[in-house]
Amino acid sequence: MSDTGLRQAQDKMAAAGVAPTAIDVFTHYYRELEGGATGLIPEETIDPLLDPPRLADVDIDADAAREAFAKTAVIKLNGGLGTSMGMDKAKSLLPVRDGKSFLDLIVEQVQHARATTGAPLPLILMNSFRTQDDSLAALARHDGLAVDGLPLDFLQNQEPKLRTDDLTPVSWPADPTLEWCPPGHGDLYTALLASGVLQRLLDAGFRYASVSNSDNLGAAPNPTIAGWFAASGAPYAAELCRRTAADRKGGHLAVRKSDGRLILRDTAQTPADQMDYFTDEHRHPFFHTNNLWFDLEQIAAALEARGAVLGLPLIRNVKTVDPTDSSSPEVFQIETAMGAAIEVFEGATAIVVGRERFLPVKTTNDLLLIRSDAYDLAEDSTLRLAVEKAPLVELDPKVYKTVGKFEERFAAGAPSLRGAESFTVRGDWTFESGVVATGTAVVDADGAPGTVAAGTTIAG
DSSP states (O other): OOOHHHHHHHHHHTTOOOOOHHHHHHHHHHHHHHHTOOOOOOOGEEEEEEOOBBGGOOOOOOOHHHHTTTEEOOOOOOOOGGGGGGGOOGGSSEEEEETHHHHHHHHHHHHHHHHHOOOOOOOOOOOOOOOHHHHHHHTTTTOSSTTOOOOOOOEEEEEHHHHHHHOOOOTTTTTTGGGGEOOOGGGGGHHHHHHHHHHHHHHHOOOOOEEETTTTTTTOOOOHHHHHHHHHTTEEEEEEEEEEGGTTSEEEEEETTOOOOOOEHHHHHHHOOHHHTTTTHHHHHHHHEEEEEEEEHHHHHHHHTTOOOOEEEEEEEEEESSEEEETEEEEEEEEEEEHHHHHHTTTEEEEOOOGOOHHHHHHHHHOOOOOOOOEEOOOOOOOOEEEESEEEEEEEEHSSSSHHHHHHHHHTEEEEEEEEEEEOOOSEEEHHHHHHHHEEEEEEEEEOOEETTTTTTEEE
């Protein structure tokens, strides 16, 4: 049945206009899935990565950094819809500060770096079909952003969700868009190649790419890291941060015992009975930020040599075709992680950076924190922690999980969190302006739903 399923999937992708290169890559992973691949990386096959180089110890000549930066392109992954926060458009369009969105601040970061270094620094988004129009409209409001000969975006590919019972493409007439899924951000390399953007960057004289998620305002353009990467001669590098108890779910790098290469292991690639190893921040002390750097020439050579199939490890995700309907058919989503490319390249490396380069927004808890006065917006449009340690924010998920409900309840702005160690809200509360949280501030469910009046101090 699987041969039939593969043909059906290939035909469906071709009819939808998916690039032949992307269909070839999908075919590779379909065969792996058919052969029983799970993508699991058992603990006994790896050693922890214990002593990678640190950016704080790097001494890079300013001229060398400037030269490398002048050959660097900035790529932002912008395909996320923020569905876990109840959104149906690009998460990067959410307002962050003074009416400016993630995307606005990213553009300002790039423009500031151009002005201070003279580097052309093209900004290119990897969009999905659902984020492209709105995101390009947002970019159009910024003058002088495009670099001659280069587009502002390219499209991530799409592939069919597969029934778990027979590996055929699932059918869901109630909403045919749910029959499709992205191939994970590991599709970056295929999409760069198939779109022609990779060759256009090379033709324009660019040598390096700095890649990060568009919801991470910490990953601003950085000439020092560009200089370090160029000087290393490495084909590929990942930015890491020191793990804390709050980072136990994040993917980590490890050393594969069989060949000594660095590899990335995510939650979905860890055997269920070994999750205690995965979540041990002392055993695996550094997490992967999803900020990475690669040599465009070496990426192009590897894609050419491998027929566009880099061979990233499969991630087999089991879902329901409609994520909101647990009774809908169970499906496989075949994915890969872009950070897993570190194992493809001999000589790939990693560097430990400061926590300020990792500020992702995955929940409304994160959104409230970066909107608060716990962070200052710097001249270069990066967010800088204004206190010694960021407070922990925990909003009642039954009330505040979606952006719509969150915005209604914080319409007057975020409370002051500069004096707080933590801020916990239980129950349904709407906050007026000028609310101040201090210490271990808690708003209990008693009396909810209700309003926290303007000027209230919530003392822990």
